[in-house]
Amino acid sequence: xxxxxxxxxxxxxxxxxxxxxxxxxxxxxxxxxxxxxxxxxxxxxxxxxxxxxxxxxxxxxxxxxxxxxxxxxxxxxxxxxxxxxxxxxxxxxxxxxxxxxxxxxxxxxxxxxxxxxxxxxxxxxxxxxxxxxxxxxxxxxxxxxxxxxxxxxxxxxxxxxxxxxxxxxxxxxxxxxxxxxxxxxxxxxxxxxxxxxxxxxxxxxxxxxxxxxxxxxxxxxxxxxxxxxxxxxxxxxxxxxxxxxxxx
Numbered sequence: 001x002x003x004x005x006x007x008x009x010x011x012x013x014x015x016x017x018x019x020x021x022x023x024x025x026x027x028x029x030x031x032x033x034x035x036x037x038x039x040x041x042x043x044x045x046x047x048x049x050x051x052x053x054x055x056x057x058x059x060x061x062x063x064x065x066x067x068x069x070x071x072x073x074x075x076x077x078x079x080x081x082x083x084x085x086x087x088x089x090x091x092x093x094x095x096x097x098x099x100x101x102x103x104x105x106x107x108x109x110x111x112x113x114x115x116x117x118x119x120x121x122x123x124x125x126x127x128x129x130x131x132x133x134x135x136x137x138x139x140x141x142x143x144x145x146x147x148x149x150x151x152x153x154x155x156x157x158x159x160x161x162x163x164x165x166x167x168x169x170x171x172x173x174x175x176x177x178x179x180x181x182x183x184x185x186x187x188x189x190x191x192x193x194x195x196x197x198x199x200x201x202x203x204x205x206x207x208x209x210x211x212x213x214x215x216x217x218x219x220x221x222x223x224x225x226x227x228x229x230x231x232x233x234x235x236x237x238x239x240x241x242x243x244x245x246x247x248x
Contacts (some may be wrong), residue, residue, distance in 0.1 A: 001228040004029030007080040008227065009073075011063050011121060012090030014041025016190030017140065020216035021087055021223050022049065022056075028224055030085065031055040033076045037062055037090075063090045063117030066124075073124040082132055083125050085227045088118040088162075089140040093192050096151045096200045107154045114158035118165060126173075135178035136227045139166045140219070143186045143242045147207075151200050159184070163238050170236030179235040181226045186242035188214040210243035 008025045012018040014036030022032050026049040034049070034056055036042040042058035049056035057079055062068045076083060094110040095102065118139055129135030144152055145159025163182050170180035187193070187204040205213060219241050225231055226239065240246045 006084040008085035010087045018089040020220040024220035026054040035061040064112040110154035115161040137180040182238040208243040
């Protein structure tokens, strides 16, 4: 799954799954743009990648803002000259409450980051990928997008949208050597869990046949495959990293 010489963008790369993906892609030979709302976290990950002998640039980005995303892509193109891989990982869980206790703002915030953010990042890079006749896009969805988790309606809906966006965009890009796929993790041991109710976490773990929480590195391994030329005949797919929770 070597990707030596490729240029990758990873959003939400300052911690958790995004950090694990960034380190995995760098270890596989890519230079990486580390995009995160928290610049300090992005800088820390970038420094770690530099010690691995790869080039990394940290950029503070709010993926729900098109002007932020477009400015970041312009900077990456100036520095690297191309964009080969985009991993849309940035996401938030939102408040874990039943629908009766949610506000409109809860819905708007989660959809803006988790779904609109993926749309904006794809739109920002797709012209470059078409022009160079090459690209790999991997969108991080969730098992919640397939099954719908109670007390997580905005999150579940946003991730269902990511899966559908992936499938539709993949079909649009078949003539341009661009592969678009998604990864749907079950509950993974990351800081996003800090804001979740313990009852919600217990519910999600109870649905996993392997009986444990997943690790960020296990998600990163699947992303590495989908970002490589080993996945040349794979597009429009949703790969589950769920410990057996989803069987379809």
